[in-house]
Amino acid sequence: MPQVAIPxxxxxxxxxxxxxxxxxxxxxxxxxxxxxxALLASTLWLLHTVWHEGVxxxxxxxxxxxxxxxxxxxxxxxxxxxxxxIMGFATAVYSTATTPRGHEHFGHWPLLHLLLAGxxxxxxxxxxxxxxxxxxxxxxxxxxxxxxxGERAQMEGAIxxxxxxxxxxxxxxxxxxxxxxxxxxxxxADIAVKLADVDQPGLVTVLAVMYMVSFGIKAxxxxxxxxxxxxxxxxPVAVSALFAGLLTKVGVYALYRVFTLIFTHEVDxxxxxxxxxxxLTMLTGVLGAAAQFEVRRILSFHIISQIGYMIMGLALFTPxxxxxxxxxxxxxxxxxxxxxxxxxxxYRLLGSYELRDLGGLYKHRPFLGFLFLVPxxxxxxxPPLSGFLAKFLVIRAGVxxxxxxxxxxxxxxxxxxxxxxxxxxxxxxxxxxxxxxxERDVAALTGASPDxxxxxxYLPIVGLAALTLFIGLYAQPLxxxxxxxxxxxxxxxxxxxAVLGEGSS
Amino acid sequence: xxxxxxxLVGVMFATALYMMLRRSIVKLIIGLILLSNxxxxxxxxxxxxxxxxxxxxPLDAEGxxxxxxxxxxxxxxxxAIVIAFGVLSFALVLINKAYQVVQADDLDxxxxxxx
Numbered sequence: 357m358p359q360v361a362i363p364x365x366x367x368x369x370x371x372x373x374x375x376x377x378x379x380x381x382x383x384x385x386x387x388x389x390x391x392x393x394a395l396l397a398s399t400l401w402l403l404h405t406v407w408h409e410g411v412x413x414x415x416x417x418x419x420x421x422x423x424x425x426x427x428x429x430x431x432x433x434x435x436x437x438x439x440x441x442i443m444g445f446a447t448a449v450y451s452t453a454t455t456p457r458g459h460e461h462f463g464h465w466p467l468l469h470l471l472l473a474g475x476x477x478x479x480x481x482x483x484x485x486x487x488x489x490x491x492x493x494x495x496x497x498x499x500x501x502x503x504x505x506g507e508r509a510q511m512e513g514a515i516x517x518x519x520x521x522x523x524x525x526x527x528x529x530x531x532x533x534x535x536x537x538x539x540x541x542x543x544x545a546d547i548a549v550k551l552a553d554v555d556q557p558g559l560v561t562v563l564a565v566m567y568m569v570s571f572g573i574k575a576x577x578x579x580x581x582x583x584x585x586x587x588x589x590x591x592p593v594a595v596s597a598l599f600a601g602l603l604t605k606v607g608v609y610a611l612y613r614v615f616t617l618i619f620t621h622e623v624d625x626x627x628x629x630x631x632x633x634x635x636l637t638m639l640t641g642v643l644g645a646a647a648q649f650e651v652r653r654i655l656s657f658h659i660i661s662q663i664g665y666m667i668m669g670l671a672l673f674t675p676x677x678x679x680x681x682x683x684x685x686x687x688x689x690x691x692x693x694x695x696x697x698x699x700x701x702x703y704r705l706l707g708s709y710e711l712r713d714l715g716g717l718y719k720h721r722p723f724l725g726f727l728f729l730v731p732x733x734x735x736x737x738x739p740p741l742s743g744f745l746a747k748f749l750v751i752r753a754g755v756x757x758x759x760x761x762x763x764x765x766x767x768x769x770x771x772x773x774x775x776x777x778x779x780x781x782x783x784x785x786x787x788x789x790x791x792x793x794x795e796r797d798v799a800a801l802t803g804a805s806p807d808x809x810x811x812x813x814y815l816p817i818v819g820l821a822a823l824t825l826f827i828g829l830y831a832q833p834l835x836x837x838x839x840x841x842x843x844x845x846x847x848x849x850x851x852x853x854a855v856l857g858e859g860s861s
Numbered sequence: 862x863x864x865x866x867x868x869l870v871g872v873m874f875a876t877a878l879y880m881m882l883r884r885s886i887v888k889l890i891i892g893l894i895l896l897s898n899x900x901x902x903x904x905x906x907x908x909x910x911x912x913x914x915x916x917x918x919p920l921d922a923e924g925x926x927x928x929x930x931x932x933x934x935x936x937x938x939x940x941a942i943v944i945a946f947g948v949l950s951f952a953l954v955l956i957n958k959a960y961q962v963v964q965a966d967d968l969d970x971x972x973x974x975x976x
Binding site: 485514 | 896904905933948955962968972973
């Protein structure tokens, strides 16, 4: 069925057209908004199809699995694709008003499309080597987006980002090679079938750990996260927001895919490592954030701590834990992107990301204060927002498994997250404007007068905040989706039958 | 052949990691190049080496006669080489630009964004 190919092909096509229109920035902007809007619509169509008809499969070039490349959308893949669409659309609208003109001339828009193509491809492919290729598409686009502008901080951040991500890619490629040597296939469903018959448990476990480390770097899990806080705060805020929402989650998705479909033979060992990793990821992330006083850096460290909750859902590996994990991913992508967008709006108004230079926002812009509180309190997990339910589900799963250590860490992390969010609220919004700060020419710093096109900044923020509220107040639809996708994840046979055909194993 | 290749791959990985741990950004890039080649060779070796048997099917046969080399890993490695070429060219331009901005070939000078 073609639904599964459209979310991949559409951004590729849009990227190509944008590149051809490189002289016409206005046309690229329109194409950016329309293209990502169409991407969102196509992913919604895909989710609708998957929900009603089960796993959607398409064999490229009509080569039957396992010989050709297969695109597969199960519920998890489709949910992730929809989130890609939402984030792409929100950041595209936001970009029209915030991206410096120089960046647009040097390819901001084509790169944005290519990044989305890479992310969507990674979520929808059913072939492990193809997953590597999509990772690289996504990485190359993100490298270029990261350094557009060429400031010193961007260069330094990019060197760390590029090195560690390349290292992880090479590890991934080596693991794919060994997988191929072991089972002679690259189709993930076929690997899952054939790996069960491989009589070398030691080698299979080593392979599992290679995938774990490689995806762990991409997901910024402990202890491999150092590239993230070094680089995520350097590009323009719309790009940061997109990275924060989507890129690490591709790593998390790959972990979910590989450790529910392929490596389920030795759960006691692999998922135990994941559980330790999850706990330490939460703690280091949130403690790192507590020490920061730059809004984007605080938020970057919180990405890390939140990744811990998602991996915790996978590591506990019970039905409820996976429901919680999927729910958490969906909630987190929306909330985290939104927080970066709010930080960008504050920057537009005051010309700084440093907490000590900010202040008085609530007095002058009470509405922005409200818009910050919705995602911030949701991130910390306060009811009735989406984060409360997400945290509740994973922690409840931990309680049921009697994993008291991880439950304690998860609760503590929630508390410390609240501390960080209150810190931003207190310093940037509640406090008066600090006195020692010299008058800044905000318009010169941000390249636009504060009120110009401000609605374009508010529009995506309001939309995402509304989504957060909706999920919090009316969680049933997302919960049902997450529950059904967890069911699919726990029964790999559904995926395998859909790809290879009934009764093939 | 396989044991020799295994040792070669191991030495290449070790060299690559050693280079990446140096302070100089030029050596960092050399390490990345070695790393990508090591990964490709590992892929090649792990997929099985077959000497002097191209995967060609005679005109009147249904499939290849006898044991032939597996063409798939070769195609995959070709893809991986092209991707690595693109990424490493980018990395090369990046360190050149970083050198111009920072005025130093030293990773220890690049800690503005560290925490």
